[in-house]
Structures are given as structure tokens and as C-alpha cells.
Amino acid sequence: MRFFDYLVLGLRNIWRRKSRSFLTIFAVVIGAISMVIMLSLVLGAKQVATSQLESINGLTLVSVSPNSEIQSSGNLLNPDQGNIDESSQKLNDSTVALLKNIPNVVDATPTVGVWVKSAKLEGQDKKFRIGLLAFAPGTQVLNIPVGAGRQLREGDMDKIVIGRELVRNFGYANNPDELIGKRIILFTQEYVDWGAEPPKPSYAEGKENWVQPSVEITAEIVGIVTHGLDEGQSYITLDWGKRLMTGLYWKNDDVRRKAFEEQRKRLEEQLRAEFETRKRELEEQMKYQQLTDDQRKNLYNEIESQYNQELQTRMNALGYNESDFLVLAKENRLARDGYGAILLRVDNTDNIDGVAKSIRKLGLGVQTAKETLDQIKKIFLLIGLIIGAIGGIVLFVAALGIINSMVMATYERTREIGILRACGATRTNIKSMFIFEAATLGFMGGVIGLVLSFGLGKILNAVGNSIASTQGVPINNFISFPLWLIVGVIALTTFIGIISGLLPAIRASRMDPVEALRYE
Amino acid sequence: MSIIQLKSVSRTYVMGKETIPALDDVSLDIKEGEFLAIMGPSGSGKSTFANVIGGLDKPSSGDVLVDGECINKLNDKHISSYRNRKVGFIFQSFNLLPTYTALENVMIPLILTGESSSIRKQKAYECLKEVGLENRADHKPYQLSGGERQRVSIARALINQPQIIIADEPTGNLDTKKSEEIVSLLKELNRKKKITVIVITHDPSVARQADRTLHMKDGKIGKA
Numbered sequence: 001m002r003f004f005d006y007l008v009l010g011l012r013n014i015w016r017r018k019s020r021s022f023l024t025i026f027a028v029v030i031g032a033i034s035m036v037i038m039l040s041l042v043l044g045a046k047q048v049a050t051s052q053l054e055s056i057n058g059l060t061l062v063s064v065s066p067n068s069e070i071q072s073s074g075n076l077l078n079p080d081q082g083n084i085d086e087s088s089q090k091l092n093d094s095t096v097a098l099l100k101n102i103p104n105v106v107d108a109t110p111t112v113g114v115w116v117k118s119a120k121l122e123g124q125d126k127k128f129r130i131g132l133l134a135f136a137p138g139t140q141v142l143n144i145p146v147g148a149g150r151q152l153r154e155g156d157m158d159k160i161v162i163g164r165e166l167v168r169n170f171g172y173a174n175n176p177d178e179l180i181g182k183r184i185i186l187f188t189q190e191y192v193d194w195g196a197e198p199p200k201p202s203y204a205e206g207k208e209n210w211v212q213p214s215v216e217i218t219a220e221i222v223g224i225v226t227h228g229l230d231e232g233q234s235y236i237t238l239d240w241g242k243r244l245m246t247g248l249y250w251k252n253d254d255v256r257r258k259a260f261e262e263q264r265k266r267l268e269e270q271l272r273a274e275f276e277t278r279k280r281e282l283e284e285q286m287k288y289q290q291l292t293d294d295q296r297k298n299l300y301n302e303i304e305s306q307y308n309q310e311l312q313t314r315m316n317a318l319g320y321n322e323s324d325f326l327v328l329a330k331e332n333r334l335a336r337d338g339y340g341a342i343l344l345r346v347d348n349t350d351n352i353d354g355v356a357k358s359i360r361k362l363g364l365g366v367q368t369a370k371e372t373l374d375q376i377k378k379i380f381l382l383i384g385l386i387i388g389a390i391g392g393i394v395l396f397v398a399a400l401g402i403i404n405s406m407v408m409a410t411y412e413r414t415r416e417i418g419i420l421r422a423c424g425a426t427r428t429n430i431k432s433m434f435i436f437e438a439a440t441l442g443f444m445g446g447v448i449g450l451v452l453s454f455g456l457g458k459i460l461n462a463v464g465n466s467i468a469s470t471q472g473v474p475i476n477n478f479i480s481f482p483l484w485l486i487v488g489v490i491a492l493t494t495f496i497g498i499i500s501g502l503l504p505a506i507r508a509s510r511m512d513p514v515e516a517l518r519y520e
Numbered sequence: 521m522s523i524i525q526l527k528s529v530s531r532t533y534v535m536g537k538e539t540i541p542a543l544d545d546v547s548l549d550i551k552e553g554e555f556l557a558i559m560g561p562s563g564s565g566k567s568t569f570a571n572v573i574g575g576l577d578k579p580s581s582g583d584v585l586v587d588g589e590c591i592n593k594l595n596d597k598h599i600s601s602y603r604n605r606k607v608g609f610i611f612q613s614f615n616l617l618p619t620y621t622a623l624e625n626v627m628i629p630l631i632l633t634g635e636s637s638s639i640r641k642q643k644a645y646e647c648l649k650e651v652g653l654e655n656r657a658d659h660k661p662y663q664l665s666g667g668e669r670q671r672v673s674i675a676r677a678l679i680n681q682p683q684i685i686i687a688d689e690p691t692g693n694l695d696t697k698k699s700e701e702i703v704s705l706l707k708e709l710n711r712k713k714k715i716t717v718i719v720i721t722h723d724p725s726v727a728r729q730a731d732r733t734l735h736m737k738d739g740k741i742g743k744a
Contacts, residue, residue, distance in 0.1 A: 001631060001632055001633075001634055002631075002634050005631050005634075009631075012619065016619055415615070416617055418615070419615045419616075419617060419628075420628065420632070421576070421600070421603075422574070422576060422603060422609045422615070423603070423604065423609075423628045423629045423632060423676070424600050424601060424602075424603045424604020424605070424629055424632050424633070424680075425600060425632050426596055426597050426600040426601075427596050427600075428596075428597070429600075429632060513576045513577075514571050514576050514577050517576075517611070517615065
């Protein structure tokens with residue numbers, strides 16, 4: 001018998017019992033949909049998680065954190081600034097130099113998460129969340145791929161490469177190129193070593209009146225990160241990042257104040273000496289004059305007030321002003337606390353473990369992309385297993401449906417089997433017919449399930465994308481349909497059909513043709 | 521020259537504790553081109569005889585030789601092929617597939633041999649023409665009369681140009697006029713195509729058309 005004839009025969013028999021076939025296929029469809037949607041969800045999420053690493057060639061990256069005790073957040077490009085305690089080491093430029101000398105390390109750059117409250121596009125009102133990472137673009141470590149504009153260059157100040165999320169928020173999702181050259185305003189909680197100086201406080205202004213300022217720093221958008229990378233993250237150069245991480249504030253100028261106090265003391269002493277002399281001269285004169293006590297007193301008072309007046313005049317001549325003792329001071333947080341992390345590029349993935357070991361010996365924390373990937377893989381494997389189990393149960397029930405449907409078919413078609421046998425059908429022919437029919441049920445369930453999943457996936461993606469963008473989660477089209485999944489699901493449901501059809505088919509093929517023909 | 525030889529063929533059925541002999545040591549020669557009628561009361565083993573010759577049933581002992589080949593020793597594949605190519609069955613209840621058209625029913629044996637669609641359509645149509653039903657090709661069994669249905673099943677039996685036609689009560693469900701038509705059709709096939717025809721029947725008027733009539737009783741065969 002020809003393949004095509006088995007197919008036609010199977011389809012005719014399925015069509016013959018439409019409603020029952022529909023129900024049977026429906027169960028397979030549900031199974032296929034749950035399998036496809038959940039699997040593609042896992043795949044999509046995994047893809048989102050790993051595509052970031054792949055696009056920056058992240059498998060040979062190693063992130064060094066200040067403390068070997070504390071595991072970092074799992075994101076190589078998102079160093080934790082807060083994970084610092086007494087057992088931490090300070091990551092500074094000498095650490096960078098030290099790490100660069102480890103064999104197989106190609107290059108190193110400090111990475112700093114720069115504190116920025118929010119950002120807005122110049123000319124717009126709405127402010128948005130922004131994650132800002134500073135690194136040294138001149139090093140051979142990070143190469144942030146851009147979809148529009150250019151990458152960061154060494155020495156770029158007030159230049160920024162922004163993430164897709166901001167592009168969307170600014171309303172340029174469809175024409176990101178137009179953002180290049182536009183200016184973005186970053187809001188910080190303090191005055192930093194860039195842009196406007198903090199206003200000099202008048203002396204009367206006490207600390208209690210101090211309000212947290214919202215400082216605007218302007219930057220030019222030079223590039224837009226490609227798809228796939230963490231969409232909430234924007235990038236600047238380390239040089240500029242250092243400036244932005246340096247706080248600027250007014251403080252008392254103790255040296256000047258002390259010098260002034262000394263000068264004042266000297267002046268006072270000098271004046272006092274002069275007036276003491278004048279007082280003694282006056283007393284000498286008064287010995288020969290008849291003066292009342294009151295007159296005498298008045299004279300002294302006069303001299304005293306002259307002295308004070310003189311002191312004041314001379315002091316004023318020195319240029320006395322309280323605000324003169326305030327000086328603009330810088331506090332470089334990176335110099336104080338060290339870098340958030342140092343990112344290394346290793347020459348080969350094979351050498352990552354060796355490099356990681358050497359770094360741990362230095363008492364520093366290490367996170368490699370490989371570890372991150374392994375963790376991600378483990379999590380997704382677990383999710384996949386759970387989902388697989390659910391899908392498996394549904395498909396198992398669907399298989400029972402097929403078995404039931406086919407067993408009933410063997411009873412209904414007993415006489416037909418007899419007729420076919422009389423016409424020369426072999427046992428194998430009969431068996432194949434039933435298996436084919438069951439396989440067709442499974443196949444149809446798989447195909448219909450895929451078509452419906454495709455539609456469902458589109459809807460879920462649309463919903464998911466809008467939720468993700470409002471929540472700032474860097475996920476786009478998290479449900480995907482790779483070819484192997486399509487082929488795999490159809491193959492699986494067809495296979496389930498075959499397995500389910502096996503028993504009824506064997507039953508049908510073993511029927512005695514004489515008995516079958518007699519069957520009413 | 522004999523086309524079919526039965527050598528001490530017995531067929532017993534086990535029903536609970538009882539053993540029922542449906543065929544009891546039957547030996548018989550059937551000549552090529554012969555029109556043979558088998559008569560006998562119900563339960564005498566006529567149908568078992570037909571099924572054993574047709575390769576639907578196997579004897580418990582003895583041999584059935586067709587063209588010198590011992591068909592009871594063939595495996596499923598070969599006995600199926602024997603049924604497909606050498607034998608054509610006609611049944612009392614027509615045994616047509618209800619959801620298939622007349623043409624499709626006639627085609628079944630060719631579908632099983634893997635014949636191409638165009639050839640089997642053409643051949644099936646020719647066979648329907650032979651039984652005078654070419655204008656009923658697209659009718660389903662329920663749209664046909666009893667006589668027409670039986671003619672469709674004859675067409676189906678003919679499609680692989682068999683050497684033997686086994687008709688088990690072919691007129692049992694038909695009125696006298698239709699019976700005569702069917703029998704004369706069988707007779708014509710027997711004469712023109714030299715097909716060996718074995719008819720199991722209750723009807724003496726059918727048996728009268730035969731070259732030879734055998735009577736069965738209790739699984740044994742006796743001459744008329």
C-alpha cells in the first residue's frame with residue numbers, strides 16, 4: 001500500500017467521526033499549546049539573558065569585586081556599589097595594574113555604576129529612570145555595540161551611549177537615529193565636579209535649612225545600544241564617570257581662618273600695647289591735674305572706646321568676611337571607596353578558571369560569565385523540567401484520548417477489517433492503517449496547536465512587551481518559535497499518536513478475518 | 521486439470537470444552553474452469569469450506585493445494601497476496617465499505633497492492649462496466665439496490681483477474697429475479713473468462729446452473 005493511500009484512508013476515517021476526532025485532537029492541541037508556549041517562554045527568557053553576554057563577547061569576561069565573601073548580583077555589567085564592608089579591599093588603579101599582570105589577562109577596566117537619579121531629554125518634561133555605567137573605552141575589555149551613532153571613545157566627556165529603554169521612553173523607538181546629537185539632562189542628588197558649582201551659602205544658612213538639590217548635568221547622545229543588551233543601561237567613559245562621582249561642596253577654610261585669627265591676635269596685642277602706653281602717659285599727666293573720679297572714669301572710657309574703634313577699623317581694613325572662610329571642596333568617592341568592580345578580558349575561555357583562581361588568591365571576589373551562564377542554565381533547566389512535566393501530563397491525557405478513540409474505531413470497523421483482509425490486506429496493512437490514523441490525529445493536533453500558539457504568542461508578546469517596558473525590564477518578544485521547536489512539537493505529537501495507536505492497531509491486525517466478517 | 525486439491529482437510533472449532541468439526545476429513549479436486557455448487561443445511565460446514573479454500577481460514581489438518589501450492593503453509597503476507605490476486609470473494613451480505621462509492625469499493629484490492637491511482641480508477645471502471653454498473657460508479661452502497669450492491673462486489677472480486685471466485689450465498693439476500701441475474705453473471709464469467717466459480721447456496725435453482733453440485737452434511741462432502 002502506498003503512503004499516500006494510508007494518509008487518505010486515515011483522513012477519511014478521521015472525517016467519518018468528526019466530533020469524536022475533534023475532541024481527541026482538541027486534547028492534543030491543548031497539550032501542544034501548553035508545551036509550545038511554556039517552552040518558548042523559557043527559551044525566550046534564556047535568550048534574553050544570554051544574548052546580552054553574547055553581544056559583548058561576554059564569555060571571556062571576568063568581573064572582580066572588592067570582597068571574596070560577597071557574591072555579586074549576577075550581572076557582570078552591573079557592579080554593586082553597596083557591597084563594601086571592613087573585609088573588603090579597595091579596588092583602585094594599582095589593583096587594576098596588578099590584575100593586568102595576571103597571565104592570560106588581556107586587559108582590564110574599572111567599572112563604576114554612576115549615581116544618577118533620573119534623566120530626561122532636553123526639551124521634554126518627563127523624567128525617566130536610568131542606569132549609568134562608566135568604563136574605559138580605550139581598553140580591550142568592553143565593546144558596547146551600538147545600533148545607531150558611534151561607540152564611546154577614550155577622552156569622551158559629557159558624551160553618552162543610551163540604552164533602548166530610554167530610546168523607547170523618549171518616544172524614538174521607531175526612529176532612534178534622530179536621537180543622535182540630541183542632549184540629555186541627567187539629574188544628580190548633589191553637585192559634582194562637572195557643570196554648575198554649588199551656590200555659596202551665606203553664613204546664616206544653617207545645616208538644618210539645607211535642601212537636597214537636584215542638579216542638572218547635560219550630556220550629548222552619541223550612540224544607541226543595540227538590541228539584546230540590558231536595555232535599561234546607558235554608558236559613559238570612566239574619565240567622565242570619575243568626575244560625576246566626585247562631589248562638590250563648600251567647607252570651612254581652616255587654614256585661612258587660623259591665619260586670620262593669628263593676624264587678629266597680633267593686631268590686638270599691638271593695639272593693646274599702644275593703648276597701655278597711652279593710658280600710662282595719661283595717668284602721669286593726671287597726677288598734676290585735679291580731676292573728679294567721674295571725669296577720670298570718662299577719660300578711661302573714652303580711651304577704651306577709641307581702642308575698640310581703632311581695632312575695628314584696622315580689622316575692617318584686613319577685609320573681614322565670614323564667607324571668605326568657605327572654600328569649594330571635592331570629595332572623590334572612587335578614591336575613597338574604590339571602584340565598584342574591575343572587568344577583565346581573558347584571552348581564552350579555557351583560561352577563565354585559572355584566572356579566577358589567581359584572583360581569589362588575592363582575596364578578591366570573582367564572577368565570570370561562565371558562572372552566570374551556568375546559574376541561568378540551572379534555573380531555566382528547572383523551570384523547563386516543571387513545565388515539561390505539566391505539558392507531559394496534558395499530552396499523556398491526550399494520548400489516552402487517542403487510544404480511546406482508536407480502540408473504539410477497531411470495534412466499529414471490525415467488519416471493515418474483515419472485508420479488507422478478504423480483499424488481500426495483510427496484518428501489517430491493517431496495523432499500519434490504524435497507526436497512520438492515530439499518527440494523523442497527533443500530527444493534526446500538533447499543527448493546530450502550533451498555529452494557535454503562534455497567535456497566542458503574538459498576543460502574549462505584545463502584552464509582555466508593554467508590561468516589560470513600563471516596568472523597565474529589558475525583555476523584548478520573550479516568546480519565540482525557533483524552527484526546532486516547531487519541528488519538535490509536531491514530531492512529538494505525531495510520535496504520541498503513533499505510540500497511542502500501537503495497541504489498538506495490533507488488536508485490529510490480530511483479528512481473525514472470518515470472525516471479523518461475521519461481526520455485526 | 522484440477523486447480524484446487526483438498527487432501528484430508530479437517531477444521532475443528534473449540535467451543536468451551538466441546539470440539540466441533542466444521543470440516544471432517546474432506547478430500548476433493550476442483551477442476552480449472554469448473555462451476556461448482558455446494559449445498560447443505562446450515563452448520564454443515566459450507567462456509568468453513570469456502571473460507572479454507574479462500575485462504576481466510578486455515579485447516580486444522582490436511583492440505584489445501586491451489587495450482588500445486590500448499591496455501592495453508594503460507595505466511596500472512598503470502599496468503600494475503602493469494603487472497604488479493606488469485607481469489608475473489610462474494611458474500612451474502614455484499615460486504616461493501618459503506619462510506620466508499622461503488623468505484624472506490626471496487627478499487628480496494630488495487631489500493632492494497634499499491635497500484636497507482638489512475639490505473640486503479642481505470643480498471644475499477646472497466647470492472648463496473650462488465651457488471652453493467654458504469655453509471656452507478658459514484659453511488660454509495662446505501663444508494664444502490666441489493667442486486668446492484670452484489671454486482672459491485674462481483675466487480676470487486678474481478679478486479680485482479682482472479683482464477684477463482686468464491687461466492688458464499690451470493691443470492692441469499694436477493695429476490696428471484698435479481699438472483700437469476702447474479703447467477704447468470706457468474707455463469708457468464710465462468711464461461712467467458714474461464715474463472716473457476718465455487719458457489720455456496722441453499723437455492724436449488726442456483727445449483728442447477730452448476731457443472732457439479734456437492735452436498736455437505738456434518739462437515740463431510742457427498743455427491744448429489
